Amino acid sequence: MTAVNSEARTAEQAVSAWLEEFNAALAAGDADAAAALFETVSFWRDLVALTWNLTTVEGPDGVREMLVNTLESARPRDFRASEPPTEANGMVESWLEFETEVGRGRGYLRLRDGRAWTLLTALQELKGYEEHRGVNRPKGAEHGIHPGRLTWLEDRERETAELGYSRQPEVLIVGGGQGGIALGARLRQLEVPTIVIDRHARPGDQWRGRYKSLCLHDPVWYDHLPYIKFPENWPVFAPKDKIADWLEMYVRVMELNYWGSTEAISASYDEEAGVWDVHVRRDGEDLHLRPKQLVLATGMAGVPNRPNFPGEDVFQGEVQHSSEHPGPDAYAGQRVVVVGSNNSAFDICGALYEVGADVTMVQRSSTHIARSETLMELGLAPLYSEEAVAAGVSTEKADMILASLPYRILHELQIPLSDQMRERDRDFYERLEAAGFEHDWGPDGSGLLMKYLRRAGGYYIDVGAADLVADGKVKLAHGQVDHLTEHAVVLEDGTELPADLVVYATGYGSMNGWAAALISQEVADRVGKVWGLGSDTTKDPGPWEGELRNMWKPTRVPALWFHGGNLYQSRFYSLFLALQLKARQVGIPTPVYGLQEVHHTS
């Protein structure tokens, strides 16, 4: 009892002493003094609170420079522990709250020997523009008698009739999957007039249209949307049509202005007026929308990478990119060649095998495979699981803890996890490799999460189909495709793979491809590559960026934003993007610190 108390006291004292010096340095505008509170190897990650950017600065020098440039405008202050700090293995950790000139934030601090190793500062709300929730939730009924008042329904109907016609939205979100929806919901709560458009008819159709056995590969605790959590009876890995229904419901009850069956045809920025001119086609009708801000939430996958092999014109069967594959039902008994060996390839092979197709997978390069359950239990469970919830780690806290781990060292934290996974699933990997499958753990052994962040590909989260390859039920071929003949795919080594259907599970380009398609190649090039950390590994060339390129933060093209990622990212980062858009709507100054350089255009 005494020991625990004294440790708690020590942790509290350490945090309180550090915060006192830190607040004093900030108040005095003394960047040097503040920087001196950080370890030599240390990281301050700021999400829109000081920098109006998503930025990680490193070491005292990085901290100093960032503060020199932001202190005067942001005026960060009043950092305080929001719950009792903890201490373990010499690391003191504390939840923080703080203020800036224009907003309120939350943070997370890790101290070692009295100096900061990591600090996360994340803006939560803008003063004067707080969301109406909890004690500030809207009243609903306007009690009293108000002749001529509009009911909620009449008000909604009027808004629906006007927005995009007689009244222009502040923000247009192109793409109404989970990303566009989560951001749309936050902007709605922040009272930023927004339209979300999607080419599919109904919210969720993005999921409904995919192959029929698809379930989320991430577990439920990681997948919540903002505002409304999945209920306790929600499946761990939700089937695609169930997620689709949820998204549809969510759009309705969160009152999004969601235009289904609407395509964005082209867009250009009117510099003078400071608005976009976006040509959209809604249910066949041509319209021009004039939003101030344009968000591309068309999927982190980007434009499909569709190879064009010689002989496609003579091939007698069907050729599809994985994004076009309708599911297995029409291909029972047929010979299918799937080019590629990552997530889509495995999912499609598994579903085709289930209906009795004769399936061959063409592996062109090595792939990392992680078993879904192993990944969930070893990788996510400490933060996202029923046990985490029971231990008080809400989704909101888990998101912040995850965000507090600097990208720069994330791979170091992942490597031991790979070792555990390798050990736990030793038989599985031995069987796969015995079957000739080329398996890797990433360039530095850091496994799946880093592949996801660096290149958004090169892996498969195994939900069963890997066994088919290990058992030879799905045949395996190796090498590059050379050409197609009337009835076969021919590899560079001359191997001939008879095929009625060829599926190119060959992945997707960078998201700025969407900007090229919608706006212009020039604008896409100005934005540069989207996603990836600059880790100088395959498909993620250096230099080091510190954050995911161009995601959820200002790009080199004013008023153009990129949003997307998995459900966790859609949920968490939509807040910071929404706050950036809100600030611009109401004219809060948003001086951006550390606007990224463009090093690569795709």
Added chain:
Amino acid sequence: MTAVNSEARTAEQAVSAWLEEFNAALAAGDADAAAALFETVSFWRDLVALTWNLTTVEGPDGVREMLVNTLESARPRDFRASEPPTEANGMVESWLEFETEVGRGRGYLRLRDGRAWTLLTALQELKGYEEHRGVNRPKGAEHGIHPGRLTWLEDRERETAELGYSRQPEVLIVGGGQGGIALGARLRQLEVPTIVIDRHARPGDQWRGRYKSLCLHDPVWYDHLPYIKFPENWPVFAPKDKIADWLEMYVRVMELNYWGSTEAISASYDEEAGVWDVHVRRDGEDLHLRPKQLVLATGMAGVPNRPNFPGEDVFQGEVQHSSEHPGPDAYAGQRVVVVGSNNSAFDICGALYEVGADVTMVQRSSTHIARSETLMELGLAPLYSEEAVAAGVSTEKADMILASLPYRILHELQIPLSDQMRERDRDFYERLEAAGFEHDWGPDGSGLLMKYLRRAGGYYIDVGAADLVADGKVKLAHGQVDHLTEHAVVLEDGTELPADLVVYATGYGSMNGWAAALISQEVADRVGKVWGLGSDTTKDPGPWEGELRNMWKPTRVPALWFHGGNLYQSRFYSLFLALQLKARQVGIPTPVYGLQEVHHTS
């Protein structure tokens, strides 16, 4: 610090000592010993845990008799405090958990001087039939390869096609408002095949069809459905169309088998087969459903009480029961007489006044009015409010605390509240009475909640319209209607009220009227009056019943059940009704203790 700790210890010791003796008495089958642990004036309320009934027994004698009849079959045991007991003003209170032979329960205990004043025991789940949630949530994706497996969507589509056609439901719920929906959701989670039917096309249409300015009169914290809570941005008093959308989406994501546009035409019980034969008309198609259990959830309001005054045939205007009133829009500038002075009457008068109708309210008897905000702040806030949530009183806990207060003494707890309200809103009541409005606080001054429980009427929750009466903007007339003429309503005292529209806000009959309409008068009479406590006050004749008549518990007609009430009741009591239905489905013995006598048929 020491004082607090010592009080906490005392409370804990008191509860622990009491529970030890209580558990020992139960284990020994010693009803006398258990009864001796209760105060002379004391109450044990059991919700399906021991009695397979909703029953309150009183005093040691009541406890003894109940235990003599239930101990052997129910075998209640292992009562334990589930969190540290508290003590205030000599009353020790404790949350409990316990088991029975077939289930697990939660409870709430109040001790005074070492003996029980109140005990609530509420069944939560049946062993072997626990809901799949939290750590037991369904997996969703069936990882692995399963040729021919159905996807979630295919499975749902098959169920939808079969249920009610090639496969009969276990339970048919007639009425798909919040009551039917909440119960349907629980039965779904308990894997009891259920169909919910409603004559409206879409879930929520029950609300959509009502007058357009309607908002919930109860605040959001009181209104949650099971499983999915309203989000933090949900309005305090939700507009009817917003609630409707929520219900529609809830039905979808909770996967209810909900048949809209379906009317129940007639029903009869096939004693031999042990099933109901329910003739329904679905989208114009005649069908016979054969459920084992029939639940009437057609609204606690029962069949409209529609007077038939002389002269209706000569009256040249429109006559409507309040349930038929379409809202005010068509009546701008017209003369409207609203007969009645309770909730519906006020709401309708207010909305009509807003569009510029000339409105007269006919008060036939006195009414209790409580201002919505006052009611919320004084009445509900300790249990249902943002402050309660912040203080750790979840909706689930609030429901249990409310349920732990015995109906017998509830009015005594309400009378001081009336005094506070009278004081707080003195001006309001003085103005109303000065305008000639006959106002009461219930027969014993116990106010709104007791009127609701005793007679489900006789009050108005003021959201603004009372001022119209106080200010003379809605005119007030007094007395009984004698007859109608071509253009007027004539009261017994000869007063003539010119009218283009007459609305009978004359209330509703008892819910067993639905059984008369659907099954037979004989069955309705066997069931007897539904709702009310037997308080021997207006519209709630004695003798004392101890619980709401026939609600959520076995009736005198096997396999016929009544469900309904406000959102709180729909949420809370649906659990106990669902557990009763589940037990019958799977053949768990359900010996009912204290099956109510029928004292009144309407």
